[in-house]
Amino acid sequence: MNDMRLDKMLVTLGIGSRTQVQKxxxxxxxxxxxxxxxxPSTHVSGDDRILLDNDFLDCRTERHVMMNKPAxxxxxxxxxKQKTIIDLLPxxxxxxxxxxxxRLDKDTEGLLLLTTDGQLAxxxxxxxxxxxxxxxxxxxxxxSAADVNAFKQGVELSDFKALPADMTVxxxxxxxxTALISVCEGKFHQxxxxxxxxxxxxxxxxxxxxxxxxxxxxxxxxxxxxxxxxEYRALVSAAAGEGDD
Ligand code: URA
Numbered sequence: 001m002n003d004m005r006l007d008k009m010l011v012t013l014g015i016g017s018r019t020q021v022q023k024x025x026x027x028x029x030x031x032x033x034x035x036x037x038x039x040p041s042t043h044v045s046g047d048d049r050i051l052l053d054n055d056f057l058d059c060r061t062e063r064h065v066m067m068n069k070p071a072x073x074x075x076x077x078x079x080x081k082q083k084t085i086i087d088l089l090p091x092x093x094x095x096x097x098x099x100x101x102x103r104l105d106k107d108t109e110g111l112l113l114l115t116t117d118g119q120l121a122x123x124x125x126x127x128x129x130x131x132x133x134x135x136x137x138x139x140x141x142x143x144s145a146a147d148v149n150a151f152k153q154g155v156e157l158s159d160f161k162a163l164p165a166d167m168t169v170x171x172x173x174x175x176x177x178t179a180l181i182s183v184c185e186g187k188f189h190q191x192x193x194x195x196x197x198x199x200x201x202x203x204x205x206x207x208x209x210x211x212x213x214x215x216x217x218x219x220x221x222x223x224x225x226x227x228x229x230x231e232y233r234a235l236v237s238a239a240a241g242e243g244d245d
Pocket of ligand 1: 103104105106108188189190191192193205
């Protein structure tokens with residue numbers, strides 16, 4: 001988190017309104033690096049050790065979050081009319097500049113990574129890093145071995161040929177089928193367009209993995225949690241592999 005006024009930091013952390021936190025500060029209930037600070041306009045940063053009534057306040061500047069994006073929410077930092085994924089997080093994540101890595105369509109659910117590490121995000125999105133993304137798709141008709149093979153060969157779309165993708169059919173029926181699809185590129189409406197090219201409409205799409213990161217099954221739609229350190233390290237090594245920076 002960038003430098004900011006102490007009262008604003010406490011509001012951002014959800015401690016209370018501007019008036020409430022100013023009272024806490026004036027009542028000497030807040031210390032910064034061991035000193036009581038009574039001026040609410042004092043500037044602090046994520047490196048300062050801030051305590052409220054001796055309770056440590058977590059002002060970390062680096063945040064890495066896994067979200068189970070619900071359908072109906074935009075993958076954007078802000079929007080004047082529609083709800084965005086940033087609106088689903090406590091204000092502290094916005095304050096420290098946590099941003100989505102890539103995007104999911106408004107009606108797509110599932111794993112969305114957000115991070116304050118812009119360099120990591122940039123690398124994970126580089127086409128030559130070819131990070132695999134796994135989606136579960138429900139489509140409006142049967143899926144056959146010919147479809148699996150077409151995905152494996154790379155589906156021809158109007159403006160480009162998709163890279164080879166893996167498809168595992170989970171259930172196939174005349175009216176509706178379900179499959180897991182692994183793709184290593186992330187063009188606009190990629191998975192939906194690949195199915196359309198095979199005459200199938202995607203009814204529901206959920207991302208279940210992003211590189212080494214697997215969607216935590218305990219997260220309800222709209223739920224999120226910070227990454228475990230092994231998950232973050234796995235992403236860093238995925239971003240470091242294959243291709244120069
Ligand atoms: N492919 C799509 O068509 N939509 C998404 O949201 C992600 C991948």
